[in-house]
Amino acid sequence: xxxxxxxxxxxxxxxxxxxxxxxxxxxxxxxxxxxxxxxxxxxxxxxxxxxxxxxxxxxxxxxxxxxxxxxxxxxxxxxxxxxxxxxxxxxxxxxxxxxxxxxxxxxxxxxxxx
Amino acid sequence: xxxxxxxxxxxxxxxxxxxxxxxxxxxxxxxxxxxxxxxxxxxxxxxxxxxxxxxxxxxxxxxxxxxxxxxxxxxxxxxxxxxxxxxxxxxxxxxxxxxxxxxxxxxxxxxxxx
Numbered sequence: 001x002x003x004x005x006x007x008x009x010x011x012x013x014x015x016x017x018x019x020x021x022x023x024x025x026x027x028x029x030x031x032x033x034x035x036x037x038x039x040x041x042x043x044x045x046x047x048x049x050x051x052x053x054x055x056x057x058x059x060x061x062x063x064x065x066x067x068x069x070x071x072x073x074x075x076x077x078x079x080x081x082x083x084x085x086x087x088x089x090x091x092x093x094x095x096x097x098x099x100x101x102x103x104x105x106x107x108x109x110x111x112x113x114x
Numbered sequence: 115x116x117x118x119x120x121x122x123x124x125x126x127x128x129x130x131x132x133x134x135x136x137x138x139x140x141x142x143x144x145x146x147x148x149x150x151x152x153x154x155x156x157x158x159x160x161x162x163x164x165x166x167x168x169x170x171x172x173x174x175x176x177x178x179x180x181x182x183x184x185x186x187x188x189x190x191x192x193x194x195x196x197x198x199x200x201x202x203x204x205x206x207x208x209x210x211x212x213x214x215x216x217x218x219x220x221x222x223x224x225x226x227x228x
Contacts, residue, residue: 105157
């Protein structure tokens with residue numbers, strides 16, 4: 001049981017490049033989330049999904065896109081990378097948000113935009 | 115004003131000390147209060163959960179919620195070097211209970227010295 005798996009773990013991008021951060025979970029969770037974590041800033045919600053085919057914006061969605069074609073996968077797309085997108089990105093999933101709000105996080109993807 | 119405020123520290127204590135970590139919040143609609151622990155270069159993991167006001171104890175950890183003061187605390191008794199991590203408070207309200215969206219504090223970095 002792998003939990004939440006994120007790839008890649010590290011990536012350096014040039015300004016203007018695009019890339020996709022992959023996230024997969026094997027717990028059959030309906031709810032999935034993408035957060036970014038900047039030093040001293042806590043976790044900010046980018047996008048979330050309550051089930052396959054359903055996505056919605058979080059607090060900081062600009063510059064990102066998501067899709068949810070299956071229950072297992074929730075990729076995050078960065079278009080036209082900017083230095084402000086240098087951050088650590090965490091994917092998380094939840095079986096039922098009403099159950100203590102427990103989110104299961106991946107280990108993070110560390111992105112640097114130069 | 116941020117919805118959730120948390121002193122980022124860092125906080126350094128000797129082994130065996132009692133540690134108090136705190137968050138204040140401004141949104142009176144918050145009903146679910148959580149503490150996540152994040153080890154270096156890892157994803158956060160749920161440590162404690164409390165619904166509405168009151169105390170909850172789990173081993174060396176006690177979570178307190180005072181909704182009248184919009185203040186939550188995490189106490190760690192007999193702190194151990196293995197408790198060295200970043201502690202993030204998180205909360206959500208009734209309106210977001212069906213999506214699992216959490217608002218996180220900035221995180222407090224704790225170091226317990228042997």
